[in-house]
Amino acid sequence: MGEFFKSRNFKILTGILAALIATMFVTAYLGGTASPVSQVAGFITAPFQKLSSGISGMAVAFFQHFLSSEQLYEENQALQEEVRNLREKLVDLDSYKKDNEHYRQYLDLKERNPTFVFEPAQVIGREPNDRFYGFMVDKGSLDGVAVYDPVITPDGLVGWVSEVGLSYAKVSTILDVSMDVGAVDSRTRDIGVVTGEVTLAKDGLCKLSYLPRENTVQTGDLVITSGLGGVFPKGLIIGTVLDLQTEKSGISMFATVQPASEIKTLSEVFLLTSFSGQGDDLAVEPPAAPERPTPSPESTADGGATSSAPESSPAPQGDTSSQDAASSQGDTASQDAASSQAADTVDAAAQPPLATPTPTPTQTPRPTLPPSSSAAPTPTPNPPATVPAPSRFDEEETQ
Amino acid sequence: MKNNRVRILAIKYAVYFLLFVLLYTLQTTRGALSLLGVRPNFLIPAAIAVAMHEGELVGGLLGLWAGTLCDLSSSSFYGLQSVILLVVSVATSLLVIHWMHCSARGAVLLTALAAALCLFARFYFEYGLWGYPGISRIVVEQTVPVLFYTVVFSPVLFWIIGKIGQFFESRIVG
Numbered sequence A: 001m002g003e004f005f006k007s008r009n010f011k012i013l014t015g016i017l018a019a020l021i022a023t024m025f026v027t028a029y030l031g032g033t034a035s036p037v038s039q040v041a042g043f044i045t046a047p048f049q050k051l052s053s054g055i056s057g058m059a060v061a062f063f064q065h066f067l068s069s070e071q072l073y074e075e076n077q078a079l080q081e082e083v084r085n086l087r088e089k090l091v092d093l094d095s096y097k098k099d100n101e102h103y104r105q106y107l108d109l110k111e112r113n114p115t116f117v118f119e120p121a122q123v124i125g126r127e128p129n130d131r132f133y134g135f136m137v138d139k140g141s142l143d144g145v146a147v148y149d150p151v152i153t154p155d156g157l158v159g160w161v162s163e164v165g166l167s168y169a170k171v172s173t174i175l176d177v178s179m180d181v182g183a184v185d186s187r188t189r190d191i192g193v194v195t196g197e198v199t200l201a202k203d204g205l206c207k208l209s210y211l212p213r214e215n216t217v218q219t220g221d222l223v224i225t226s227g228l229g230g231v232f233p234k235g236l237i238i239g240t241v242l243d244l245q246t247e248k249s250g251i252s253m254f255a256t257v258q259p260a261s262e263i264k265t266l267s268e269v270f271l272l273t274s275f276s277g278q279g280d281d282l283a284v285e286p287p288a289a290p291e292r293p294t295p296s297p298e299s300t301a302d303g304g305a306t307s308s309a310p311e312s313s314p315a316p317q318g319d320t321s322s323q324d325a326a327s328s329q330g331d332t333a334s335q336d337a338a339s340s341q342a343a344d345t346v347d348a349a350a351q352p353p354l355a356t357p358t359p360t361p362t363q364t365p366r367p368t369l370p371p372s373s374s375a376a377p378t379p380t381p382n383p384p385a386t387v388p389a390p391s392r393f394d395e396e397e398t399q
Numbered sequence B: 001m002k003n004n005r006v007r008i009l010a011i012k013y014a015v016y017f018l019l020f021v022l023l024y025t026l027q028t029t030r031g032a033l034s035l036l037g038v039r040p041n042f043l044i045p046a047a048i049a050v051a052m053h054e055g056e057l058v059g060g061l062l063g064l065w066a067g068t069l070c071d072l073s074s075s076s077f078y079g080l081q082s083v084i085l086l087v088v089s090v091a092t093s094l095l096v097i098h099w100m101h102c103s104a105r106g107a108v109l110l111t112a113l114a115a116a117l118c119l120f121a122r123f124y125f126e127y128g129l130w131g132y133p134g135i136s137r138i139v140v141e142q143t144v145p146v147l148f149y150t151v152v153f154s155p156v157l158f159w160i161i162g163k164i165g166q167f168f169e170s171r172i173v174g
Helices: A002-006 A008-030 A036-067 A070-089 A095-099 A101-112 A198-202 A297-301 A320-327 A332-348 A392-398 B002-028 B043-054 B056-073 B080-098 B104-126 B136-152 B154-173
Strands: A117-126 A135-137 A150-152 A157-164 A169-173 A180-185 A191-195 A206-211 A222-225 A237-246 A253-259 A268-274
Touching: A002 A008, A008 A036, A008 B056, A008 B080, A036 A117, A036 B056, A101 A117, A117 B002, A180 A237, A191 A253, A198 A206, A198 B136, A206 A237, B002 B043, B002 B056, B002 B154, B043 B056, B043 B080, B043 B104, B043 B136, B043 B154, B056 B080, B080 B104, B104 B136, B104 B154, B136 B154
Parallel strands: none
Antiparallel strands: A117 A135, A117 A268, A135 A169, A150 A157, A150 A268, A157 A169, A180 A191, A180 A222, A191 A206, A206 A253, A222 A237, A237 A253
16 A cells, blocks of 8 residues: 555656646636636537437437327327417418528527527536536537527527536526526516526526515516626516515515526527627626625625625626615615616616517506616615615514 | 557557546436436446556546546536546545455445545535525435435446456457
8 A cells, every 4th residue: 555655656646636626726716717628528528418419309309209198298289289370370481481490480589689699509418416407508619609698598598608618618597596687577677686596496497586575576477687787688588477475584575487498408599699788787897707606695685696706706797787776675665766776777778679578567656767777866765875785684684 | 469458458448538428428418317307427436447447547547537527517616526536536446456355346335435425525515515595405306316326327337347348458368
């Protein structure tokens, strides 16, 4: 045994271990940039994964027919009927769109959102032990993909790119507890933060947090991105409200949201590499590394990007405006002001490009505020600028 | 004869390298060998099996490769599982050289220990450290089932890698 520690092998292995640890620290310091070793490994494995994913997809499609239960069969029949009806309605479209079913959805999206620059990507791997259904796609920095690029499907928002290699990228989904997206109810304009939750993630659900108690959100409402912050485009459909509950603190409420995209079974996505308004409200400094939130209670109550990075560091996620507004939950008066201000800011902008239903006017009258959140608001019971945003700790203290 | 030995050993290590890539592909492919939503980690038992058969240097290097692939699919920071599998593989080799028999039973035991170390370290750095609410369910519903499912494949991979080693060793002798 002692001979091993004097051997050449021991020196080689110790050298490799030291280099590995050094690489580990450098990678952790650089944040979303994949390490050179990961880049090489990803470059080697990506073609195999792509091939395997294709074979798996064919196998799943083949066996699905035999594994379908009666209910699935009926659902399949209903869907096929719906597809037939839709095809009848699409009979006037040109033959190109008919022959290219995959790209038809892409073109629809492109037509509705001319400023979007898409990069279609295939899901090539899913981490077996990831509860939040994160996955890996076959596009990387060589294809123009960057960290924090939104990931969508024609149905709605999926997540964002959390790490980029040369030929692959890792995607964190909206089911992830570390993900926070500034959101708004398309009908009532109640604002909140869509985030993951361990229990809900198992069923493929997420939650719309920090809703004021006097919100008018109802089951079936569409939840869309607020667009404030510049990381996600305004108006991307996130999902549908399933139910509404009061937070344990009793101060605010949250809604369970069924994501519009089938995140658990996705096989193809679009990476949004550019869109109008991208990065508009980001801090002057470049986004910090995608760190995990600090264990302090403030970070989790803050909503938005602050959940993914300490408050002292620049937020990597851009929806800070809405999230900051939404985070003012500890005080009811400031919560009202923040909600009203952010909601009016959202109202002032263009209609959501992907939200199919036209939002109806808000049911409760809201005070008129300037469209820009940076402008001085008209007198409110308690303007948010003068009230420090309370943290979750403050909420608990209040309790 | 020496050139023949070097060439065959090079081919053998290349086969191990590619086997790890294939195992990684299998474990990250959607729906492959999924049991109640849980999928095994093939790379940990494979790294342990190679370490038991091939000695500390080759075992350590292939353990490092297995860890790198685990890190590639993981959402935690790079290097955690690489370091763990490098160290565990070397320790496994030394255990087999000095104290343990190179048997399937030993492979199961060592795989269980290595997998527990990797999975719980990863759980701690991904979830435990940050104190998200309800993370204990991840241990019960994800980490522990993956651990057991991984160990189940240990004898199979031990046998496959043993056969590969024997195949190439017999070529050298012949």
